[in-house]
Amino acid sequence: MTLPEIREIVVNIAYLVAAVLFIFGLKGLSHPRTAVRANLMGAAGMFIAVVVTLLDQHIIGYLWIAVGIVIGSAIGAWLATSTPMTNMPQMVALLNGFGGGASIFVAGAALIEALTIVTDGTPDVVYDTNLQFTIATALSGLIGGVTLTGSLVAYGKLEGFVKDLRMGAQQAIMAILFLATIGLSVWLVIDPNQIAYWAIVGIACVLGVLLVIAIGGADMPVVIALLNSYSGLAAAATGFVITNNVLIITGSLVGASGIILSTIMCKAMNRSLTNVLFGVWVATDSGPSADEVYGGKVKSASAEELAMLLDGVGRVVVVPGFGMAVAQAQHAVRDLANLLESRGTEVEFAIHPVAGRMPGHMNVLLAEADIPYEKLKEMDEINPTFDQVDVVIVIGANDVVNPEARTNPQSPIAGMPILDVDKARSVIVVKRSLSPGFAGIPNPLFAAENTQMFFADAKKGIVELASAIKEG
Amino acid sequence: MEAFLTALTIFVLAVFVGFEIITKVPPTLHTPLMSGSNAISGITLIGAVISTGAQESTVSTILGVAAVILATITSWVGLW
Numbered sequence: 001m002t003l004p005e006i007r008e009i010v011v012n013i014a015y016l017v018a019a020v021l022f023i024f025g026l027k028g029l030s031h032p033r034t035a036v037r038a039n040l041m042g043a044a045g046m047f048i049a050v051v052v053t054l055l056d057q058h059i060i061g062y063l064w065i066a067v068g069i070v071i072g073s074a075i076g077a078w079l080a081t082s083t084p085m086t087n088m089p090q091m092v093a094l095l096n097g098f099g100g101g102a103s104i105f106v107a108g109a110a111l112i113e114a115l116t117i118v119t120d121g122t123p124d125v126v127y128d129t130n131l132q133f134t135i136a137t138a139l140s141g142l143i144g145g146v147t148l149t150g151s152l153v154a155y156g157k158l159e160g161f162v163k164d165l166r167m168g169a170q171q172a173i174m175a176i177l178f179l180a181t182i183g184l185s186v187w188l189v190i191d192p193n194q195i196a197y198w199a200i201v202g203i204a205c206v207l208g209v210l211l212v213i214a215i216g217g218a219d220m221p222v223v224i225a226l227l228n229s230y231s232g233l234a235a236a237a238t239g240f241v242i243t244n245n246v247l248i249i250t251g252s253l254v255g256a257s258g259i260i261l262s263t264i265m266c267k268a269m270n271r272s273l274t275n276v277l278f279g280v281w282v283a284t285d286s287g288p289s290a291d292e293v294y295g296g297k298v299k300s301a302s303a304e305e306l307a308m309l310l311d312g313v314g315r316v317v318v319v320p321g322f323g324m325a326v327a328q329a330q331h332a333v334r335d336l337a338n339l340l341e342s343r344g345t346e347v348e349f350a351i352h353p354v355a356g357r358m359p360g361h362m363n364v365l366l367a368e369a370d371i372p373y374e375k376l377k378e379m380d381e382i383n384p385t386f387d388q389v390d391v392v393i394v395i396g397a398n399d400v401v402n403p404e405a406r407t408n409p410q411s412p413i414a415g416m417p418i419l420d421v422d423k424a425r426s427v428i429v430v431k432r433s434l435s436p437g438f439a440g441i442p443n444p445l446f447a448a449e450n451t452q453m454f455f456a457d458a459k460k461g462i463v464e465l466a467s468a469i470k471e472g
Numbered sequence: 473m474e475a476f477l478t479a480l481t482i483f484v485l486a487v488f489v490g491f492e493i494i495t496k497v498p499p500t501l502h503t504p505l506m507s508g509s510n511a512i513s514g515i516t517l518i519g520a521v522i523s524t525g526a527q528e529s530t531v532s533t534i535l536g537v538a539a540v541i542l543a544t545i546t547s548w549v550g551l552w
Contacts, residue, residue, distance in 0.1 A: 022512050029505050030496040043551040053518040059525030068537040072544025080549045095510045098542040102516040105539035109523035109532040132476040231513045249486040250515040256490025257509045360502030
């Protein structure tokens with residue numbers, strides 16, 4: 001065996017080790033206890049893969065690699081340390097986009113390299129413009145472009161500087177643009193050239209913007225998960241471009257993970273993925289108006305009255321929603337829970353799968369406030385037990401506790417699985433006003449016999465409630 | 473063609489492995505899962521490293537460096 005051959009074997013075995021570490025890393029995430037170790041395994045896999053890549057025979061200079069890694073590490077370390085856990089949805093969105101961007105650039109560079117070799121005829125063939133190469137390059141450009149701009153728009157929406165925008169002919173425009181990328185891809189395959197590639201990337205970037213700009217706040221968990229999947233598929237496509245197994249394996253793992261998460265989110269809303277992506281949410285007039293639902297029936301309570309209601313009860317369930325995230329109320333909620341528990345009340349948290357703006361959003365916030373994960377109950381687990389709950393405290397959630405989903409087949413949220421909080425003995429809703437949630441419909445829960453509204457900002461309201469309990 | 477079939481086989485099997493392990497992740501860990509899978513999709517870094525180091529042309533090196541920077545950021549933040 002010659003030296004380059006041995007080198008190639010070493011590199012490929014190391015890639016295999018890295019791929020196995022990634023698989024174990026993801027597997028470790030199936031339990032909170034092993035999650036930290038799982039991250040370490042992922043990091044080890046990444047380290048091994050990068051180090052052995054430096055042995056690759058095509059690499060003739062290390063300066064620019066070092067420059068890129070130093071800059072990337074500096075920015076990465078800064079982002080990782082300066083981002084509070086509460087900004088995770090934005091960060092994940094942004095990083096999905098970076099993954100897509102990296103795929104565009106790698107496939108673009110590979111195309112340049114492949115074309116250079118064809119013209120000067122040197123035997124040092126890094127890449128060959130065969131069918132696999134060209135198709136995969138087109139796919140990298142397409143998926144990478146959609147991921148890049150789609151994620152940036154998602155990031156902007158979560159940060160609040162990009163607003164929802166719906167245009168009449170949006171779907172038709174997207175269909176035409178998509179057909180254009182197919183045409184350009186055929187051109188790229190028949191006659192490999194850079195113009196076709198960058199045109200695909202450009203159109204894909206427009207497609208990414210159009211795809212995400214129309215999608216409203218409550219559907220963000222689905223979109224983030226889907227973009228996550230795309231960033232993986234872009235990496236896998238790039239793996240086919242440079243024929244690299246570890247890229248293909250890792251990319252497909254991430255692709256599968258994102259698809260599963262988006263499916264889970266869609267199921268939780270009783271909608272199909274196509275409906276989330278292309279369905280226009282029409283406000284229906286068929287349902288009862290806010291006045292009909294609320295008129296004279298809404299009971300507003302003070303912190304002192306609610307403190308009395310919570311005095312000496314056996315079981316309390318907290319239902320957090322996006323309002324808790326906006327108000328950053330998770331620490332106040334933890335203090336309230338601890339206070340109630342010190343007085344002998346059992347406190348649990350009911351988490352709806354699409355509460356918040358990303359998969360697992362509420363879990364992250366509550367974990368950040370050191371609430372033990374055993375106290376967080378999933379919807380299917382806690383729903384049958386609501387009739388044995390003394391008091392439910394709904395904090396900034398609306399559509400996910402709207403009984404209309406169960407009772408009114410005409411409702412836009414009909415059939416959506418909800419938390420059955422209306423079956424509890426009493427319900428306290430901490431909310432700033434009676435304004436509707438994302439679905440734009442009134443919530444009969446707020447006017448129910450056993451519901452008390454506590455009109456306040458989530459954080460202020462909870463703090464007030466806690467001090468009222470202490471004083472009482 | 474043979475290389476392609478091997479790559480395709482690996483791709484399809486890896487998708488199945490992905491489905492198997494991810495379905496077992498509880499909702500509590502969905503956010504860490506997203507951040508972790510996000511980080512490992514930064515594996516594109518190795519493609520970027522090869523493109524940058526091959527120094528085939530100025531443009532390809534620039535593209536390579538840009539990809540190295542983006543992929544490094546992705547890996548760092550997710551695996552921190």
